[in-house]
Amino acid sequence: METLYLLGVSSTTIQLEPLHGGCINHAARLTAGNHTFFIKWNESPPPGMFQKEAMGLALIKQTKTIRVPEVLGYFEGEGIQQSLPAFILMEFIPSGKRLSSYTFQNLGEQLAQMHLHTLSPGGKFGLEEDNYLGTSPQTNRWHEDWGNFFIEQRIKPQMELAFRNGKLPPARRSLLEKLIVRIPEILGNQTHQPVLLHGDLWIGNVLNDPNDHPVLIDPAVFYGDREAEIAYTRLFGGFQSEFYLAYQQVFPLETGFEIRKDLYNLYHLLNHLNLFGEPYGMQVDAIARYFVGQKSSIT
Incomplete structure (x- = not known):
């Protein structure tokens, strides 16, 4: 995956652990070597959906008030790799505990x-x-x-x-x-x-x-x-x-x-x-x- 190589992740072994909870996209924990990421993808998303999500997260992050996941890259299913689904790759934030x-x-x-x-x-x-x-x-x-x-x-x-x-x-x-x-x-x-x-x-x-x-x-x-x-x-x-x-x-x-x-x-x-x-x-x-x-x- 080109995005991983750009991040300096050279592992050829990629594991996906499906995550549940969303009703719009598929989501998984992606492990590549010693690196762990969050990825979600969609075979037929609305145009520019992941780009707009990345933009929104960036605006919130710029306020330096509330934490949001760091976006590492996204792909909208265009160009020479049209066969791939659209996806967005982010930092993985361990969670799952009840909100206190x-x-x-x-x-x-x-x-x-x-x-x-x-x-x-x-x-x-x-x-x-x-x-x-x-x-x-x-x-x-x-x-x-x-x-x-x-x-x-x-x-x-x-x-x-x-x-x-x-x-x-x-x-x-x-x-x-x-x-x-x-x-x-x-x-x-x-x-x-x-x-x-x-x-x-x-x-x-x-x-x-x-x-x-x-x-x-x-x-x-x-x-x-x-x-x-x-x-x-x-x-x-x-x-x-x-x-x-x-x-x-x-x-x-x-x-x-x-x-x-x-x-x-x-x-x-x-x-x-x-x-x-x-x-x-x-x-x-x-x-x-x-x-x-x-x-x-x-x-």
Whole structure:
């Protein structure tokens, strides 16, 4: 494998030990002589998926706040070696232990530091290129206004995809269109700073290293409002209270987050609706009804 030779690994004996846990790519522990790596591959990935993952990990690494795996190389299945699957090769981080309160405390502190010190170039919301949320295309066109970004680059693309997938019946579409009109008002009484977000921060994308320090994987980075990041950690659960306490001590959230979090999670619920169908549609409907005033609560 050319990438290994470039890294100075001359062993001709390569062993692959399959790893489990992901649902998008194949993954394995790759051993070559005395060297151990992590590799994942895909026979038919979305265009540029591994390049965009490498870019996201590099952006987080540059903040010097939260550890991410070092990317050693990637191949997108092009050129004279088209018969090979696309792959990304990274450092192997021994893990597998249950995440501890120490891990969550450190993650809360480090994420807050990343959000505190990573304002976007030019002060705009978005990213210089589009990327993926899992395998879902994620558009990141620059916007000066956070509400407009959230509408145009997050909610509307998922609505269009749901329409094409037959998952946006007229009643649901009408609800979401009414909600879109209200989003600038809902988000208007708040200061929004475009900071670097991991973008897909659910519990499955958090590891711990042998010293119990947090490690983040599988980013969908962009510069956005940090509340969207914290909101997603609440959607599917798994984050211990130490995470939120530590984050709040470093970078307290503004009043009203408990309400706004459900609006932000609408993006991820629409994505899950497109990927997996109902019952995510019922959650989408409940959030939309609440914010357009048709329900007194979301539950």
